Amino acid sequence: MIGVSCGEIADAVRGELVGAEPTAVVDGAVVIDSRDAGPGGLFVALPGERVDGHDFVGTATEAGVTASLTTRPVEGCPCIVVDDTQQALGNLARLVMTKLPELTVVALTGSTGKTSTKDLIGQLLGAHGETVSPEGSFNNEIGHPLTALRATASTKYLVAEMGARHRGDITYLCGITPPRIGLVLNVGTSHIGEFGNQDAIAEAKGELIEAVTSGGTAVLNADDHRVAGMRRRTKENVITFGEAPDADVRAADVKLDAEGRPAFTLHIGDFSAAVQLQLIGEHYVSNALAAAGVALAAGLTPEQVADGLNAAQRVSAARMELTERADGVTIINDAFNANPESTRAALKSLVAIGRSRGARTWAVLGEMLELGDTSSDQHDAIGRLAVRLDVNRLVVVGPGAKPMHLGASLEGSWGNESVYVETIGEALDLLRAELRAGDVVLVKSSKAAKLRSLADALLEEQQ
Incomplete structure (x- = not known):
């Protein structure tokens, strides 16, 4: 961050200096994790459901931060005390932009x-x-x-x-x-x-x-x-x-x-x-x-x-990240997040890759979240699309995603072309038992459905 004095910060965030010198300058990183704190920086103590950032103000001070943004004074630590640290963080960024x-x-x-x-x-x-x-x-x-x-x-x-x-x-x-x-x-x-x-x-x-x-x-x-x-x-x-x-x-x-x-x-x-x-x-x-x-x-x-x-290269992980395992199985990790549009696009890419290689295709799909009252219909539509695209195997993981399997079945999936499993562990067991060299496997779900751990497991066991 550009250099800004604690006094300027206090004015911008409507805070009170407690143990912090008005002329002391923050010119290091602004962080919310005390493990990232360093000399000249600013630690922002955010409250959380399981962890309260105020418990780590001392650690950040020992790491050399100039001050911490807090909602209460912390003994022995230079603080800028505000009513709401999240709002203060935004106000501080607004101040820096004006400079x-x-x-x-x-x-x-x-x-x-x-x-x-x-x-x-x-x-x-x-x-x-x-x-x-x-x-x-x-x-x-x-x-x-x-x-x-x-x-x-x-x-x-x-x-x-x-x-x-x-x-x-x-x-x-x-x-x-x-x-x-x-x-x-x-x-x-x-x-x-x-x-x-x-x-x-x-x-x-x-x-x-x-x-x-x-x-x-x-x-x-x-x-x-x-x-x-x-x-x-x-x-x-x-x-x-x-x-x-x-x-x-x-x-x-x-x-x-x-x-x-x-x-x-x-x-x-x-x-x-x-x-x-x-x-x-x-x-x-x-x-x-x-x-x-x-x-x-x-x-x-x-x-x-x-x-x-x-x-240009791919930068962020778990977004159509293609890796070929030593045994010839290709994993497409797109499990960072999912919604109907991105899932449709990923399925079409899976089929295109499989067709170009003459390979068997697998779609391992978990729940797409935050769809409200449309959730069941949206998941049903994805299952039907997988059948129409001729994905060879559909593995649906978790209760929230089950309408995908039902949609695929109603669209004409037969035998074990579409399989529903309750847990990531069951899906992993199925894949370990049935994958063979040349198969292309897409893994996709919303972040909270945690299918990224399944993709990681499929890759780690071959390393």
Whole structure:
């Protein structure tokens, strides 16, 4: 973080200095885990259901932090005492942003693809200036300001991924880091249990477009009518992307190679170039076009954009992460998270890879969460899709995902093509017994369903 005195911080967060000197400077990392604390930093003591950060203020002080943000004084430790440490964290990030007027803030949201697109944007911009982007999926009221606070005077670009569970969430995050470039990827059914319908989700996602600063640029998906319609919510510049013929950044001639990696012709105005992505799945084409639109808005040339997309690598784990085991079984770990849109895309990629190899395909699927009253129907539809795509084996894991198996059975699955198991352990036993060389296995579920542990187990036992 750039250097800020404890006095300035106290003023910005409406806090009281207790044992901390007003002139003492915080110029190290701002952390919420005392194990990451270090000299010159700031420790934020967040309350939790199982752990209270205040219990570790002493540890952070011993590690050399200048002060800690707390809701009560801690004896022998320099503290900035506030009513709400989470809110104070956001206010501190807002203060730091005002001290970095040359920083270009890129904010993005969407129902699917946020983290992968964030990774692409970070690589495209990072080749042309110091860039800070979120680690993993830091896209909420805690992770977002922590990412912003990593910016320094030498940072040229800040990439901010923004999630939303309620109306106003994105407006709040944009208030911390006002975006010069705002990107909306898509409007799907993720969190539909909270919002009720896709139009309400679109209203919430569109808050990002309304927040684009004067002279900035909104980057919108021309292939999603709800996103394309957000053009009316801004008076700033607009760049569109997609496969639609009138998109400003367009893909044509999309093909998948034997590893499921898409190649396409990138069109930007009169410019065109061949792009071969190193990422797995046709759905990454849209993410790549979105990243291209952002890069153009940030000032990169079409040639630099094409070169950057060709060079980009997968960054975040458990997102269409393909690994071939020593015994010839291929595991596609896409178990970081799941919703109906991303699961459909993953199934199509699985089938494409299997077809190109002449291989037997397995889909090991767990529950997709936060779908509200639509959950049963959405899971049923995924099971039916697996049958229509001709996935060879479907393994449905856990009670919440059971309608997938029922849907597959009603769609015409027979014998043991679709199997339902209660636990991850049962699924692992089944796979260990029946997998054979050449098989391709997709593992996907929402994070809380924990199928990532199954994917890890399938890989670890071969190492």
